Amino acid sequence: PSNGPQSYQRPRSLVRSTSLTESLVFVSMVGGRSPGMIARIPLLRTDDEVTDAVNTILPALTRNDVTTVALVAFEDAAGDSDPLLSRVEGAIVAGGIAVHSVIVVRDGMAHVGGGEPTPVALTPGQRAAFPPGPLAQREALSERYRGAVPHEVYTALQARAGRVTREDALAAWALVATVDPEAPAVADLPPVTLADAALTLAHKTSRDGLMAWMCPGVLPSDLLPAPLWEALKAVLPAQTWTVDVQDRQALRERLRAFCRMIPDAHAVPVLTVAASLEWWAGDGALARTALDLARELDPGYRLAALMDQMLTLGIRVGEPLR
Numbered sequence: 001p002s003n004g005p006q007s008y009q010r011p012r013s014l015v016r017s018t019s020l021t022e023s024l025v026f027v028s029m030v031g032g033r034s035p036g037m038i039a040r041i042p043l044l045r046t047d048d049e050v051t052d053a054v055n056t057i058l059p060a061l062t063r064n065d066v067t068t069v070a071l072v073a074f075e076d077a078a079g080d081s082d083p084l085l086s087r088v089e090g091a092i093v094a095g096g097i098a099v100h101s102v103i104v105v106r107d108g109m110a111h112v113g114g115g116e117p118t119p120v121a122l123t124p125g126q127r128a129a130f131p132p133g134p135l136a137q138r139e140a141l142s143e144r145y146r147g148a149v150p151h152e153v154y155t156a157l158q159a160r161a162g163r164v165t166r167e168d169a170l171a172a173w174a175l176v177a178t179v180d181p182e183a184p185a186v187a188d189l190p191p192v193t194l195a196d197a198a199l200t201l202a203h204k205t206s207r208d209g210l211m212a213w214m215c216p217g218v219l220p221s222d223l224l225p226a227p228l229w230e231a232l233k234a235v236l237p238a239q240t241w242t243v244d245v246q247d248r249q250a251l252r253e254r255l256r257a258f259c260r261m262i263p264d265a266h267a268v269p270v271l272t273v274a275a276s277l278e279w280w281a282g283d284g285a286l287a288r289t290a291l292d293l294a295r296e297l298d299p300g301y302r303l304a305a306l307m308d309q310m311l312t313l314g315i316r317v318g319e320p321l322r
Contacts, residue, residue, distance in 0.1 A: 024084055025072040026057070028064070028282075029100045039284045043075065044084050053084070054091045061097055070100040078106060141289040145271060147260035156195035157266060164199045166228075169206060170235040172196035176258050177214065178237050179247040186257035198262045201269035207303075211273055214251065215280035216242055248281055259290070268298045275307055287311060 022043045041057075044050050061069065069092060073081035081104055089099055104111045164172075172193045176186060186194075201207045209228045212219040213236060221229045241248035255274045262270050271294035279287035288311055294304045 022076060022080070023074045024081060024088065025074070026061075027070045027072065028061075028066040029068040029070055043073070043081055050084055050087050054087060057088065058091060058095045058097075061092070062095065066097060068098040068100050070103065072103045072105065074105045076106070141286065142293060144256045144286065145259040145274065145290050145293055146267075149261060149263045150191065152191040153194050153261055154263060156191035157198065157263070160192060160195045160199055164196045166206075166231065168196045169200035170231060173200065173210060174236050176254060177210075177251060178254070179241060179250040180237070181250070186254050187261060194258070194261050197258065198266045198270055201273060202266070207269055207273065211276050213239070214255075214273070215276050218276060218280065252277055252281060252283075252286075264297055268294045268301050268304065271297075272301065272304045272307065275304070279307070279311065284311065 023040050024043060025040045039060075041053055044053055071085065071089060073085055075081040085102065085104075089102065092099055101112060175183070175189055175193055176197045201210070205225065205228065208219055209224050209232055212221055212224060212229075213232045216239065241251045255277055259267065259270050259274050271290045275287045275290035275294065278284075278290060287307075291304055291307055291311065294301060295308065298304070
């Protein structure tokens, strides 16, 4: 996407002017095979830009305990990615990090290690980096978070403003954030439930409590009011997504669907919480997309501004400072 995940980003103006076809994507390979943290930088040209990128990337990889990466370069013309790839690959290896594979994507084909090119949609590396397939434009990623909001949701938000109790809030989030495969889809939940869940996030303490519950490590529970934390644990589903990959993906999908059901006037805290979950799950691309959407709606929203700095500096959500 044109505005990247950017845990290791150049200035945002440069990132936004660059499409995925002129990018270098880093995919950390957990256990040498499973894809983990994903980040992107544009295909930098000048020596100074490349040097800056290398000096930023290596500490970020080390800070996140990355031991193996796959490099996926998207280029418009043959050789466009060579200068950046050679410098970055050499620096990564010199820093003690293994390079799992180097894939160059051009004209819809993936070139791996000089072998025969294959269609991008069929390469495991591409599926790992951009499930379920490459998304070439920022708008394609943005559509995961913004959509047509039913009129009934607008009405419910207006009617419920100032009337949502803690019990209402917890009941709503128990339905939104469930990973039960038998649960109703988010789009099928009653408008009042969606309204109560969205209005809950307007209260910072409730917002922070929900973030701490969905993203363990983001905020120590002892910094939250004890009654709130005990209520969250008592009412909300078990945190199975901390160990179950399928449940983690299900929770992320439900939160994206929730974002699509909420109008702009109430969307900023919802998008920011979604960004936190995406980044906690290791997906910088979607975290950046949700965060940029939030900041476009309200540039002064402080939590989004803080997370913007974390993404820029490559600080993982829940990572202890050291």
